Amino acid sequence: MGGKSAEDGLDENGHYTLVLVRHGESQWNKENRFTGWVDVPLAETGIDEAKRASNSLKSEGFSFDVMFTSLLQRAIKTGLLILEDLGLLWIPVDKDWRLNERHYGALQGLNKKETVEKHGSEQVNLWRRSYDTPPPPMSPDSPYWAGNQPQHKSLKDLPSTECLKDTVARVLPWWKEVCAPAIKSGRKVLVAAHGNSLRALVKYLDGLSDEEICSLNIPTAIPLVYKLDKNLKPVRAEGAYAPLSGRYLGDPEMVRNAIEGVANQTGKK
Amino acid sequence: MGKIHTLVLIRHGESQWNIENRFTGWVDVPLAPSGVAESHRAAQSIKEEGLEFDLVYTSTLKRAIKTAWNILEDLDIMHTPVHHDWRLNERMYGALQGLDKTETVEKHGMDQVLIWRRSYATPPPPMPADHEFHPRKEKKYDFLSDAELPVTESLACVVKRFMPLWNDTLMPIIKSGKKLLISAHGNTLRALVKHLDNIPEDVIANLNIPTSVPLVYHLEETDDGDLKPVKIEGAFAPMSGKYLGDQEAIKAAIAGVANQAGKK
Numbered sequence: 001m002g003g004k005s006a007e008d009g010l011d012e013n014g015h016y017t018l019v020l021v022r023h024g025e026s027q028w029n030k031e032n033r034f035t036g037w038v039d040v041p042l043a044e045t046g047i048d049e050a051k052r053a054s055n056s057l058k059s060e061g062f063s064f065d066v067m068f069t070s071l072l073q074r075a076i077k078t079g080l081l082i083l084e085d086l087g088l089l090w091i092p093v094d095k096d097w098r099l100n101e102r103h104y105g106a107l108q109g110l111n112k113k114e115t116v117e118k119h120g121s122e123q124v125n126l127w128r129r130s131y132d133t134p135p136p137p138m139s140p141d142s143p144y145w146a147g148n149q150p151q152h153k154s155l156k157d158l159p160s161t162e163c164l165k166d167t168v169a170r171v172l173p174w175w176k177e178v179c180a181p182a183i184k185s186g187r188k189v190l191v192a193a194h195g196n197s198l199r200a201l202v203k204y205l206d207g208l209s210d211e212e213i214c215s216l217n218i219p220t221a222i223p224l225v226y227k228l229d230k231n232l233k234p235v236r237a238e239g240a241y242a243p244l245s246g247r248y249l250g251d252p253e254m255v256r257n258a259i260e261g262v263a264n265q266t267g268k269k
Numbered sequence: 270m271g272k273i274h275t276l277v278l279i280r281h282g283e284s285q286w287n288i289e290n291r292f293t294g295w296v297d298v299p300l301a302p303s304g305v306a307e308s309h310r311a312a313q314s315i316k317e318e319g320l321e322f323d324l325v326y327t328s329t330l331k332r333a334i335k336t337a338w339n340i341l342e343d344l345d346i347m348h349t350p351v352h353h354d355w356r357l358n359e360r361m362y363g364a365l366q367g368l369d370k371t372e373t374v375e376k377h378g379m380d381q382v383l384i385w386r387r388s389y390a391t392p393p394p395p396m397p398a399d400h401e402f403h404p405r406k407e408k409k410y411d412f413l414s415d416a417e418l419p420v421t422e423s424l425a426c427v428v429k430r431f432m433p434l435w436n437d438t439l440m441p442i443i444k445s446g447k448k449l450l451i452s453a454h455g456n457t458l459r460a461l462v463k464h465l466d467n468i469p470e471d472v473i474a475n476l477n478i479p480t481s482v483p484l485v486y487h488l489e490e491t492d493d494g495d496l497k498p499v500k501i502e503g504a505f506a507p508m509s510g511k512y513l514g515d516q517e518a519i520k521a522a523i524a525g526v527a528n529q530a531g532k533k
Binding site: 039063071072073076077080084087089090091092093095150151 | 297329330331334335338342345346347348350351352353408409
């Protein structure tokens with residue numbers, strides 16, 4: 001499993017290991033507000049969730065050579081808490097905007113319930129769960145305009161909104177340019193990111209359809225372990241959680257509840 | 270006058286082994302809770318001074334890395350790129366690593382221990398290959414050949430392995446206009462300020478850089494491509510740089526470090 005592995009990063013079955021983790025509860029999750037690219041911190045509960053994630057990884061002897069994360073602190077901090085707990089604060093950490101959460105356009109900052117009251121739940125559902133309908137674009141004079149954020153202001157082609165399709169379009173180049181080469185060079189990779197950037201990634205890895213990915217819930221702060229063959233195609237894990245080839249670490253009951261819990265929380269994200 | 274760049278240096282705060290009074294060097298001990306608190310205090314000084322960073326360089330030791338992360342978090346800039354380089358590590362303390370300082374003095378005598386600790390070029394005894402804390406046991410140093418991996422170091426050795434990082438990597442970064450924060454250790458910062466301010470060997474070996482007090486340098490680009498410090502108002506002699514924070518408290522802290530013969 002984890003523990004000592006070959007310099008080429010392959011496990012005893014000749015497979016690469018890739019671990020994905022979605023950050024835990026943020027301050028705005030608690031306040032029930034659409035977040036997107038706004039750089040809100042983790043809530044205390046989100047910090048606890050990161051500890052739970054690192055415990056699962058520790059108990060199975062996981063180690064990493066590099067961590068990839070977004071430019072948003074809720075994911076960065078989740079990743080750092082895991083690395084700290086595993087004694088890996090020294091490994092390279094590469095932060096990339098292409099792992100950011102989906103940009104939520106003009107909805108960023110708004111309370112979710114109020115938005116439903118204003119626009120109707122059907123419209124809001126479309127913005128939240130369709131594949132290619134983005135929320136209304138954010139205007140440049142919004143307090144949340146990405147061009148005013150220190151981490152985003154020098155990016156070319158700043159989005160003013162995104163649908164999941166747009167998120168996929170910028171995650172895939174990141175996979176090809178950054179992550180895939182790192183894995184192939186034998187490095188064990190941890191990706192600490194967000195619900196939609198991870199959806200984009202697993203959609204690609206597992207060849208999921210647009211419909212399948214829109215209804216897929218990735219639970220927060222539960223490490224999702226992928227095994228990849230030499231061509232970086234997923235090898236179905238024992239205990240894989242369909243439709244994914246990867247398996248979640250942790251108590252199966254807890255995992256099942258977490259996944260179904262996200263589906264049922266229509267008031268939350 | 271050439272272009273002026275700001276460089277911020279910080280030495281990590283109290284570690285678990287500072288409290289236990291043990292020689293540390295390359296052993297990767299965590300910050301003590303007091304050291305964590307010190308890092309937040311440092312962040313506050315930096316914030317009040319209005320300093321910004323584009324990039325952080327730190328060592329591969331968690332006590333310096335964590336100090337850097339706490340500062341970034343408090344400044345709300347966790348997205349800032351952070352690079353870890355072994356050449357910013359604390360001086361490697363050889364066979365003394367892990368030993369209690371008082372016991373070491375009892376065993377070898379105060380004079381000998383003082384030479385190991387405060388001379389410029391006399392390293393402690395080398396660490397044997399089977400030592401509990403041998404860096405070969407750590408994956409993070411796999412990429413260093415046996416010739417490159419130190420088994421003990423004097424301050425002179427630290428200067429020797431640090432300067433290529435400064436010349437080849439850090440100087441170009443600063444000259445490119447990037448605002449750099451270096452979070453490191455007592456002896457690597459000694460190596461740096463020795464170079465910047467041309468401090469003699471016997472003086473630098475006894476220069477106390479207080480923990481977790483941001484040290485700000487203004488560096489001017491010279492015609493020949495070098496970076497020379499410009500003396501800042503409030504500079505703390507013999508350095509051109511100034512410490513951020515309560516100056517009286519800092520003076521007392523420095524005097525305190527000098528007097529704590531039992532601590533580092």
